[in-house]
Amino acid sequence: MPGTPARWDDAEVRAAFPALALMDGGIPRLYADAPGGTQVAGRVLLRMRAAMVDHCANDGGAFRTSRLTTEWRDRSHADAAEFLGAAADEVVFGLNTTSLLFHFSRMLARDWRAGDEIVLTRMDHDANVAPWLISARERGVTVRWLEIDTDSFQYRYDSLPALIGARTRLVACNHASNFLGTINDVARIVAAGREVGAVTVVDAVQSAPHLALDARALGCDLLATSPYKYFGPHAGLLYVRRELADRLAPLKVRPAPDSMPFRHAPGTPSFEAELGTVGALEHLAWLGERFGNAAPDAPLRVRLAAGLAAATAHEAALATRFLAGLKELPGVRLYGIAEPRDVAGRVPTFSLRIGGRSPAEIARTFAARNIYVWDGSFYAYELATTLGVRDDGGVVRIGFAHYNTLAEVDTILGLLGTLARDG
Ligand SMILES: Cc1ncc(COP(=O)(O)O)c(C=O)c1O
16 A cells, blocks of 8 residues: 655755765756756666676676676566556667667658658657658658647647648657647647558657656657656667557668567667666656655556656646746746646746847856756757747756756746846
């Protein structure tokens, strides 16, 4: 029986991340750069050390370290499957999301014909645009665009029936924007694509640190995440629906296994990153046991969901405080959902500009105080173009994770306030 969840404890959560204790010249680090990559949980380091010290070997051999590598490889796929809402043989690890989507675009585009169509969106990171765009150009395929409403920062869902039809071969969309923070109704887009038999692709890189995923229930064919965005190592982790994997002729070297998922994961993987991902999921599961309502012996998927729910509740408090504070500041333009009561519709990623100030200059002002925020367009190429900021320095992006605190939010608001009032 699950007990009463403990109250969220910033100190205890932060102690799980070795990097959060670091200072520079006596000044603490304030990490508000989570959408670019989160800090790494201590459990990740333990797992990666084991992969690189206790059993550093290639898989598939008869000797002890190789057998252990094989066992842990299987465990990492099984755990990742619980995280994604998939089966273990539907999970492919890779270098990162970008290279995984390029790899699959090459296989998928082989049977595209001139006159076929694909649907891409103006909100996606270019990792879920360029691979399809390049293949479309090579195959004479027409690209149609799902636009965004620049007032609500939502997709124009009403246009879906006109965009998706009998000629549509692929629909690629974004779950949570790395620029706006908007959480999108990907179920609606995937359903529209499936109805016409198109391959559907969901970029869940920015939702994975915040929301429980369920790839099978969503019904998409590919769903991409990157463990370094959810407290793990630099890697990519892709769900590949079995029905799609079975019909794609793999791009593989001949002696490599024919079995899934290995036939779609060419070459020797980073076993240390796979194990590090196990560690990242252990961290989220720990949150679920400690601050959620999951019993320690509950299935991993239950503990993960409870962990993400606890994290999201804390993040909602951070986002509410941030948006309420922002409202008081003159001359700040936020690109994204701005009402504190609407925080459930967004992840805690905030892109803004202050008057005529350059985003790079603002980021440097923050950096001088050891506060880490990003400036630029973050590869959201189409979106930055649509918003008219791509050639103009982009925006300042402030992004939180569950290890951030209300005090940190206040520090950032204080500095934004000074910049805003100074014009
Ligand atoms: C939404 C989104 N998709 C894709 C990517 C690319 O991921 P990777 O760096 O793993 O290739 C990013 C990286 O920032 C992202 O934010």
